[in-house]
Amino acid sequence: MSASNNPAGATSAAAAVILRLPRASDRDRVREIVEATGVFRPDETPIALEVFDTAVRAPGTDYWAVGAYVSTRMAGFAVFGPVPCTLATWDLYWIAVDPAAQGMGIGRRLMAHCEEAIVAEGGRLIVVETSSRHDYAATRAFYQRLGYEAGAAIPEYYAPGDALIVFTKYLRPSASE
Ligand SMILES: CC(C)(COP(=O)(O)OP(=O)(O)OC[C@H]1O[C@@H](n2cnc3c(N)ncnc32)[C@H](O)[C@@H]1OP(=O)(O)O)[C@@H](O)C(=O)NCCC(=O)NCCS
Known part of the structure; x- marks a missing residue:
């Protein structure tokens, strides 16, 4: 049964997903996910890996990354970061969810994580x-x-x-500010 005609199953599947910082060892899985989506041209894969590598090597500087995991297996990831020469504008550089796990709320959770992290850093605008x-x-x-x-x-x-x-998307400051 697909996620689209099984909302309850989709909800429970999304609840089982853990979001955390990716590791360098996830690189091959990132490549698999990017290629499996079928929307990126072959020349885009090395770019995705480059931004992923940078985010993992120096988290929270130019690039920030988050991975979604079912058990220990990555099901999706996002990379985002502040746009140089702007005041608090951020860019979502990459997001992809394994086609086998799409439609279950994982992309929504990844985006919510990005937005929360961006708000916490004082970001006011996300560009995609x-x-x-x-x-x-x-x-x-x-x-x-x-x-x-x-x-x-x-x-x-x-x-x-x-x-x-x-x-x-223009973001509201967090309640603590
Ligand atoms: C885009 C992508 C990240 C979405 O991830 P996902 O896990 O499938 O998305 P979710 O299941 O979290 O869906 C979130 C919302 O978007 C909506 N949505 C997702 N796909 C949709 C579609 N084909 N048509 C209409 N709405 C859609 C869902 O209905 C859901 O809304 P709801 O939570 O209110 O029901 C994923 O499909 C993907 O990896 N696509 C290929 C790679 C890509 O295009 N990356 C972005 C490049 S710019």
Whole structure:
């Protein structure tokens, strides 16, 4: 039964997921997840690994990472960080969930973690860049569902016929501030 017609199962599956800092040993699993999603071009995989490596080597500097684990196996990850030359604008550099675990709330939990960490660091704006391609329709729906707004588009950015869509979300300061 798929997660989409088994909401109770999806909820319990998401509850079993643990979020934590990834380790360098998760690198091969990151590659597997990125490749398995089927939306990234082959030349994007080394870039994903590069930002992951940097986040794991020096957490909390330029790149921050979070992994979602079912038992000890990574099911998804996100990498985010402050945008240089801005005042408290942050970028979601990468997010991917293993297709076998999609639709269970893992992406939502990863995004919630990113947003909480960004708010805690005084961030006020999150920017997410994605593609206008048909196979990214689910991804765009995901961001919209989580309150992100499509703020700008640059036609032909990634490739002919493939525009850049910039999603944004303005964050409220945490209650303690
Ligand atoms: C985008 C992605 C990270 C979402 O992760 P996920 O674990 O499947 O998402 P969730 O199950 O947490 O869904 C969160 C919300 O988005 C909505 N959503 C997810 N996919 C959707 C779709 N295809 N259509 C409409 N809504 C969708 C869900 O309904 C859910 O809303 P709800 O919690 O109110 O029910 C995942 O699909 C993925 O890895 N995609 C391929 C890689 C990618 O595109 N990365 C981003 C590059 S910019």
